[in-house]
Structures are given as C-alpha cells and as structure tokens.
Amino acid sequence: MNKKRNKLEMIRDMLLIIQKARKIRITPLIYKANLSSNSIKPYINDLLSKGLIEETLIDKTKYFVITPKGNEFIQEFNKIKIFAESYGLE
Amino acid sequence: MAAQFLTLGNFYGIDSLFEFLVIIVASIISLYSYKVYRMLKNKNFKYFSIAFLFIAISFIFKILSNLTILHRVEITNLNSVIVITSQFEYMRLIQFASFIIYKTLYLLGALLLFFIATKTKKQNKIMFVYLSILVIILSIFMNFVFYLTLVFILTFLTSYYYENYKKNKLTNSFLVFLGFFLLSISQLVLIFSGFRPIVELTGDMLMLAGFLVLLINQIKIKRAAKK
Numbered sequence: 398m399n400k401k402r403n404k405l406e407m408i409r410d411m412l413l414i415i416q417k418a419r420k421i422r423i424t425p426l427i428y429k430a431n432l433s434s435n436s437i438k439p440y441i442n443d444l445l446s447k448g449l450i451e452e453t454l455i456d457k458t459k460y461f462v463i464t465p466k467g468n469e470f471i472q473e474f475n476k477i478k479i480f481a482e483s484y485g486l487e
Numbered sequence: 488m489a490a491q492f493l494t495l496g497n498f499y500g501i502d503s504l505f506e507f508l509v510i511i512v513a514s515i516i517s518l519y520s521y522k523v524y525r526m527l528k529n530k531n532f533k534y535f536s537i538a539f540l541f542i543a544i545s546f547i548f549k550i551l552s553n554l555t556i557l558h559r560v561e562i563t564n565l566n567s568v569i570v571i572t573s574q575f576e577y578m579r580l581i582q583f584a585s586f587i588i589y590k591t592l593y594l595l596g597a598l599l600l601f602f603i604a605t606k607t608k609k610q611n612k613i614m615f616v617y618l619s620i621l622v623i624i625l626s627i628f629m630n631f632v633f634y635l636t637l638v639f640i641l642t643f644l645t646s647y648y649y650e651n652y653k654k655n656k657l658t659n660s661f662l663v664f665l666g667f668f669l670l671s672i673s674q675l676v677l678i679f680s681g682f683r684p685i686v687e688l689t690g691d692m693l694m695l696a697g698f699l700v701l702l703i704n705q706i707k708i709k710r711a712a713k714k
Contacts, residue, residue, distance in 0.1 A: 408527075447528050470526055477523050479708050483659035485604065485651035486531050 403487055407440060408449070409474045412467050415450055420460040502688065503553050505695040506546045512698040513543035515705055534599055541596030545589045552585035554578070590633050591623050597640045604647040634678040641671040662704040669697030 407430075414429045415421055421429075427437050441461070444450045449467035453460050470477070481487050517539035524532035562569045598619055602612060619636075626633030645667040652660040673693035680687035 447526070449526075466526065473523075473526070475711050476708050477526070479657070479659050479711050480519065480523065481532075482655050482657055483651075483663045483704060483708070484535065485647065485660075486529075486535060 405474070405478055405481060405487065408444065409471065411440060411444065412449060412463060412471055415461055415463045416468065416471060420453065420455070420462045422458060422460055426461065500553075502691045503550045505691045506549050506553075508695060509698045510543045510546045510550075512702045512705075513539045513546070516701060517543060519705065519708075531603055534603055538596045538599035538603070541592045541599065545592035545596060548585040548589040548592065552582045552589060554582070587623075587627055590626050594619055594623060594626075594633070594636060594640075597637055597644075600644055601640050604644055630681065631678050634674050634680075637674040638671060638678070641667060641674055645671050659704050659707055662700050662707070666697045666700035666704065669693050669700060673697060 411426070411430050414426060418425070423434075423437075423441075426441075427434055430437060430440075432440070441450075444467070445452070447466075448464055449470055450461050451464055453462050517536045520532045520536035520539065523529070524536055560571045562571070598615060602615070622632060622636045626636070645664065648660065648664040648667050652664045654660075670693075673690050673696075676686060676693060677690035680690055
C-alpha cells in the first residue's frame with residue numbers, strides 16, 4: 398500500500414479488508430486501510446451510500462459488513478478499473 | 488409491368504450493415520458503462536452510458552433514412568424497354584425526418600462525451616447546448632456543418648484520449664485514442680461525401696473501423712477480468 402492509490406483502488410482495498418474480516422469495527426478498519434480516522438470517514442460514507450457495505454449492530458457495537466453488491470464490485474474490479482482508465486473516467 | 492420494392496439505399500445496403508455494427512458496439516459500451524454506474528453511482532459513468540446510447544439510437548435512424556421504397560414501371564415498346572423508377576413522397580419525408588433525428592442524437596452523444604472529458608461547468612454547458620441547437624438547425628440543410636462540427640468535437644476527444652494514453656500508457660487507452668482518431672478522420676472524409684459516392688463509402692468504412700477498435704477494447708476489458 399505504498400503506491401498512491403486512486404479512488405477505485407481505495408474502494409477495492411477497503412472492501413477486501415471488510416470481506417476478509419467478514420465483520421469489522423471502525424478502529425481496525427482504519428489501521429488496516431492505512432488511513433487516519435478523519436480521512437476514512439468520506440470513504441465509509443461513500444461505500445454505505447453506494448450500498449457496497451452496510452452497518453450492523455452486534456452487542457451494541459457497530460460493525461461493517463460487505464453486501465452482495467460489494468462482493469460483485471470486487472469480482473468486477475479489474476474490468477471497471479481498465480474501462481475507467483481507458484476512457485479517462487476516474 | 489409495375490412493381491414496388493424496398494431498397495437499403497446506396498451501396499446495396501453495405502452502409503446499413505456498417506451502421507448496424509456501429510449500433511451493436513455503441514450499445515455494448517453504453518450497457519457496460521450503465522452497469523458500472525449502478526455499482527458505483529458515479530455520474531460520469533451514467534452520462535457516458537447515455538452518450539453512447541444516443542449514438543446507438545442515432546444510427547437506428549440513420550438506417551431508417553437509408554430505406555427507400557421504389558415504384559418501378561417497365562414499358563416494352565417494340566425492341567426497347569423503358570424503365571421509369573420513382574420514389575414515394577411519404578418515404579422522402581421519413582428519410583428527411585430520420586436524418587434530422589440521426590444528426591441531432593449523434594451530435595448530442597458527441598457533446599455529452601465532450602462535457603465528460605472537459606468537466607464543463609453548468610454555465611458553459613448551457614452555452615454549448617445553445618450552440619449545438621444552432622448547429623443542428625443549420626445542419627438540417629447543410630450536411631457539411633454537421634460533419635464539420637463532429638470533426639471539431641471528435642478531434643478534441645482524440646487529443647484528450649491521447650493525453651490520457653500518455654499518462655497511463657495502457658494498451659486499452661491507446662485503443663480508445665486510435666478509435667476516436669479513426670472516427671475524426673471518418674467525419675473529415677464525410678464532409679466531402681456529396682462529391683462522389685465512393686467518398687461516402689470510404690467515410691463509412693473508416694467510421695466502422697473506429698467503432699471496431701472500440702469493440703476490441705471492450706473485448707480486452709472483458710478478458711482482463713479472467714486474469
């Protein structure tokens with residue numbers, strides 16, 4: 398994660414972390430995504446609004462889980478990235 | 488002997504076949520971009536999808552404008568045969584209307600791609616749309632205005648896609664640049680389509696080549712997913 402990531406790669410990386418963990422709280426997500434607590438908020442809001450992840454409450458603790466749409470995005474990521482890059486749509 | 492028959496216009500329908508292939512390619516790009524939009528809710532992909540949808544629909548009307556119903560009468564007079572061929576008036580009206588819709592949708596599609604590439608602000612968009620309406624009205628009577636406008640828009644897009652290729656050095660970006668380069672050249676050739684029929688056919692062939700290059704890009708994208 399040294400190379401500067403574009404927005405699509407950020408979305409993919411965060412989804413992969415959530416997918417691997419199955420359910421994850423905000424603090425480990427910040428740590429694993431290599432972002433600050435302030436910079437992660439817009440990404441989380443973006444993922445929630447796009448329906449790629451959702452919030453769930455377990456024992457009064459908020460977790461993030463990946464949705465079927467989020468899983469579909471991970472599968473399609475390579476295609477979407479090349480399509481967006483080839484037409485300069487990022 | 489009198490007969491009525493439907494023809495596909497010039498070149499025995501070869502141009503219509505080219506245009507049918509353009510519809511397929513533009514639809515594939517539009518559908519894929521819409522799929523990405525549904526997933527990411529990024530408006531760029533939505534407008535990109537609409538732009539190619541406009542282009543696909545425009546070519547349906549282009550094919551419609553090629554169709555001609557002819558009425559043919561053969562008069563046998565001693566050893567000679569005189570053939571009188573006439574076209575129905577209502578068919579001319581359909582051709583005229585279809586050609587206007589084709590021009591309008593094609594220009595709107597190209598203009599949308601221009602807005603996406605330039606990230607044009609709302610106030611400037613209004614000015615561009617106003618100018619486009621003027622161009623559409625002028626191009627109803629002057630084909631060269633239509634083709635010349637497309638040459639300008641497509642040349643700008645070609646240079647944008649070339650810059651994009653220089654930035655990321657991807658084969659896919661090069662294919663998009665090449666596709667739009669061929670499309671620009673095709674419209675440049677079509678400016679002179681009124682002089683000789685072969686010029687029109689050459690322009691149509693170049694246009695098809697441009698869209699086929701864009702199709703190759705889509706196929707490469709599809710294959711990339713398997714890697």
